[in-house]
Amino acid sequence: LTEGESPTESTATCYARSADSEILWKSVDEGWMSFDIASGSTQLMSELAKFIVEILSERGLASEAELLSAAQLEDPESASPDDRAAVVAAIDSLVQAELLMVVRR
Amino acid sequence: VIVNQLPFAEFKSRLAGSGLRIATGPFNCRMQSDIPDISDELFALYANHPLIEPDVFIDFHVAVNAGKGLRRWIRPQALFSVDEVEPFTPLPRAQALPMMEWGLNWCITAYSHHLLILHAASVVKNGHAAILPAPPGSGKSTLCAALVNRGWRLLSDELTMIRLDTGELSGLARPVNLKNSSIELIRNFAPDAFLTRPVHDTAKGSVALMAPSRESVQQMSTPAMPRWMILPRYKAGSQPCLLPMQSGAAFLEIADNAMNYHILGRRGFAAVGDLVDRCQHFRFEYSRLDDAIAQFDALAESAS
Numbered sequence: 001l002t003e004g005e006s007p008t009e010s011t012a013t014c015y016a017r018s019a020d021s022e023i024l025w026k027s028v029d030e031g032w033m034s035f036d037i038a039s040g041s042t043q044l045m046s047e048l049a050k051f052i053v054e055i056l057s058e059r060g061l062a063s064e065a066e067l068l069s070a071a072q073l074e075d076p077e078s079a080s081p082d083d084r085a086a087v088v089a090a091i092d093s094l095v096q097a098e099l100l101m102v103v104r105r
Numbered sequence: 106v107i108v109n110q111l112p113f114a115e116f117k118s119r120l121a122g123s124g125l126r127i128a129t130g131p132f133n134c135r136m137q138s139d140i141p142d143i144s145d146e147l148f149a150l151y152a153n154h155p156l157i158e159p160d161v162f163i164d165f166h167v168a169v170n171a172g173k174g175l176r177r178w179i180r181p182q183a184l185f186s187v188d189e190v191e192p193f194t195p196l197p198r199a200q201a202l203p204m205m206e207w208g209l210n211w212c213i214t215a216y217s218h219h220l221l222i223l224h225a226a227s228v229v230k231n232g233h234a235a236i237l238p239a240p241p242g243s244g245k246s247t248l249c250a251a252l253v254n255r256g257w258r259l260l261s262d263e264l265t266m267i268r269l270d271t272g273e274l275s276g277l278a279r280p281v282n283l284k285n286s287s288i289e290l291i292r293n294f295a296p297d298a299f300l301t302r303p304v305h306d307t308a309k310g311s312v313a314l315m316a317p318s319r320e321s322v323q324q325m326s327t328p329a330m331p332r333w334m335i336l337p338r339y340k341a342g343s344q345p346c347l348l349p350m351q352s353g354a355a356f357l358e359i360a361d362n363a364m365n366y367h368i369l370g371r372r373g374f375a376a377v378g379d380l381v382d383r384c385q386h387f388r389f390e391y392s393r394l395d396d397a398i399a400q401f402d403a404l405a406e407s408a409s
Binding site for chain 2: 028030035
C-alpha cells in the first residue's frame with residue numbers, strides 16, 4: 001500500500017488468510033468463536049466474518065468487492081446498501097485479529 | 106484413616122519427618138515441614154482428609170522448610186520445594202502455611218494438563234455445580250466460603266478442575282483462602298468454621314485459611330456436572346442482581362480464566378466450548394452474603 005491509502009479503498013487491494021493453519025469454530029449466541037491453531041488466538045466473530053474466512057480459505061485471495069459480491073450472493077433478497085460497510089467492518093476485525101492479511105494483486 | 110484420627114504428636118512427627126501423605130481429590134500429596142509453628146493449624150485444616158498408605162503413588166512431594174544458616178534466626182524464611190526443587194524465592198517464615206497452599210496450587214496448575222484448570226471457585230448443591238471465575242477483589246472466595254457454610258459443597262476455592270473426557274468437575278476440598286476484610290466477615294458469618302490466624306503483609310495483604318467442611322472432604326471424590334458459570338462482583342450497598350450473559354462473552358471469560366487453555370490448544374477450545382454449552386451464564390452483583398446465598402439457593406432449587 002502507498003502512504004495514506006486505505007486497504008479497503010484500493011481496487012488492487014486483496015485479502016488472504018494470514019496463515020494456512022486450521023481454524024476451529026464454535027457457535028455462540030453472538031456469532032462464532034474462532035480458535036487459530038497456529039497462533040492460539042481466540043476471537044469472537046460475526047457470522048459475516050466467519051463467512052469471509054471460509055471464502056478466503058477456498059479462493060486463497062479476494063478483493064473487498066469480491067467478498068461483498070460473494071456475501072450478497074448468499075442471500076440476494078436481503079442485499080442492502082449497508083452491506084459494504086458490514087463487509088469492511090468484518091474485514092477490519094479479521095485483519096486486527098491477524099486472521100487475514102492485506103496483499104496486492 | 107483420616108488425619109484427625111492420628112494423635113497430634115504423631116501428626117507432628119510425620120510432618121517434620123518423612124512427611125504427611127494425604128489425598129486431596131484426584132491428587133495424592135506428601136507434605137513435609139520442619140517449621141513447627143504451622144503444625145497445629147495444618148492439622149485443623151486437613152483434619153478430615155484421608156491418609157495415604159506408604160505404597161500408594163504420590164503426585165506431589167511438597168515441603169516448606171526453614172531457611173538455612175543464619176536465616177533460621179535472622180529475618181527467618183520459609184522455602185517451598187516440590188520434588189526437592191525450589192521454584193520460588195523464599196518468603197518470611199510467618200507465611201509458611203499459606204506458602205504450602207500456594208505452592209500446592211502451583212503444582213496442580215503446572216503439572217495437570219490432563220484437566221482443564223480454571224482460576225475459579227466451584228461449589229455444588231443437589232448435584233449441580235456452580236463455577237465462580239473472577240479476578241482478585243471480586244469477592245469470589247468470600248462468597249465461596251459463605252456458600253460452603255450454608256449447605257453448599259466445596260469443590261475448590263482457587264482451582265476448578267474439569268475432566269476433558271466427561272466435562273465433570275473434580276473436587277479438591279482444600280482450604281479456602283480468605284483475604285483482608287473477608288477474614289472478619291466470614292469469622293462473624295460462620296463462627297463454627299475453623300480459620301487460621303491471619304498472616305499479615307503477604308503479597309495478597311492479610312491472609313487466613315478456612316478449613317473445608319467435613320462433608321466436602323468426605324465427598325471430594327464425587328465429581329459434579331457444571332450447571333452455572335457465575336461471575337460474582339461485590340459492590341457495597343447493591344441489591345443482589347443476577348444478569349444472564351451471552352455464551353460468547355461467557356466463552357471469553359472462561360478462556361481468560363483457564364490456566365492451561367493455550368497449552369491444551371485444540372482440546373482446550375473444545376473443553377471450554379463444552380463447558381459453555383452445559384452451563385447457564387450470569388454476572389452476579391451482591392453486597393450481603395445472606396442475599397447472595399438466597400439467590401444461589403433459588404438457582405439450585407429451580408434446577409431440582
